[in-house]
Amino acid sequence: MKLLVWLITACWAILLATDTRAQDAPNPLIGSHLYRSYCLVCHGADGKNPGSVASNLGLTPADLSSPQYQTKNVQDLAAVISGYRDQKGSDMPNWGMVLTATDLLDIAAYISNISRTDLRFIGDTRRGRAIFKRACVACHGKIGTGEGLLAHLFGISMMDFTQSENMKQIGDENLMSMIRDGKGDYMPSWKGILSDSEIADVAAYVRMLAR
Numbered sequence: 384m385k386l387l388v389w390l391i392t393a394c395w396a397i398l399l400a401t402d403t404r405a406q407d408a409p410n411p412l413i414g415s416h417l418y419r420s421y422c423l424v425c426h427g428a429d430g431k432n433p434g435s436v437a438s439n440l441g442l443t444p445a446d447l448s449s450p451q452y453q454t455k456n457v458q459d460l461a462a463v464i465s466g467y468r469d470q471k472g473s474d475m476p477n478w479g480m481v482l483t484a485t486d487l488l489d490i491a492a493y494i495s496n497i498s499r500t501d502l503r504f505i506g507d508t509r510r511g512r513a514i515f516k517r518a519c520v521a522c523h524g525k526i527g528t529g530e531g532l533l534a535h536l537f538g539i540s541m542m543d544f545t546q547s548e549n550m551k552q553i554g555d556e557n558l559m560s561m562i563r564d565g566k567g568d569y570m571p572s573w574k575g576i577l578s579d580s581e582i583a584d585v586a587a588y589v590r591m592l593a594r
């Protein structure tokens with residue numbers, strides 16, 4: 384028994400020590416706000432159907448919902464948006480002159496998910512990511528596949544959050560209430576530990592994990 388307690392403590396210590404980059408992740412929630420201000424007039428709400436300015440000026444913006452932009456390489460996409468990649472003679476504004484590097488990454492993080500009809504920002508995904516790293520990774524694994532250290536240790540299995548087919552079955556309210564109230568023998572209740580808005584944040588992040 385003592386050994387088990389020691390093992391669990393050691394696991395937590397390792398997890399906490401490796402939780403350093405969480406704050407740096409691009410924030411697609413903020414990206415969605417910037418997109419509405421700067422991009423929607425030409426690229427449209429869905430990134431596909433041109434917005435009012437593009438129609439009036441007769442421009443044909445790139446279809447941002449096409450697979451090449453639904454990428455995990457947010458850095459590259461941000462570089463494309465910045466215009467530093469040669470876009471001479473293009474009608475696409477040079478956003479690197481206007482927006483900060485952080486803005487560009489946040490927008491790229493949003494665009495790289497724009498074609499997903501199930502993506503809803505019920506909370507702040509970046510804050511959610513930090514919470515997930517701290518509180519959920521031990522069981523659910525780094526990217527939510529269900530392969531965390533404790534899951535291996537106890538031999539428990541759980542849903543793979545990266546499978547969008549499964550995740551679509553769970554509504555937002557249900558997702559949040561399972562996190563709030565816990566489930567079965569191993570999924571702890573986070574009521575009183577995480578605030579309602581933190582639960583919404585981590586739920587939004589869990590949504591982002593599905594592809």
Ligand code: HEC
Nearest residue numbers: 421422424425442443444445463464473474475476478490
């Ligand atoms: C004035 C209209 C306009 C606005 C505003 C605008 N775009 Fe564009 N965008 C275009 C046009 C037109 C193209 C196609 C350019 C071409 O084919 O030469 C384009 C192309 C792109 C591409 C593809 C570039 C490539 O080389 O693959 C990306 C990505 C993009 N826009 C993102 C954005 C983002 C993000 C914003 C907001 C920060 C934005 N655009 C705002 C008109 C606009």
Ligand code: HEC
Nearest residue numbers: 518519521522539540541542561562566567569570571585
């Ligand atoms: C000690 C291990 C453990 C930790 C820590 C943990 N979970 Fe779980 N979680 C589980 C297990 C096991 C299940 C499956 C429960 C079942 O189906 O009986 C589960 C189920 C879930 C479900 C429901 C999915 C389904 O199977 O229906 C969600 C959502 C969830 N967890 C989110 C979280 C979030 C978010 C955190 C962090 C705040 C977290 N979990 C922390 C073990 C854990």
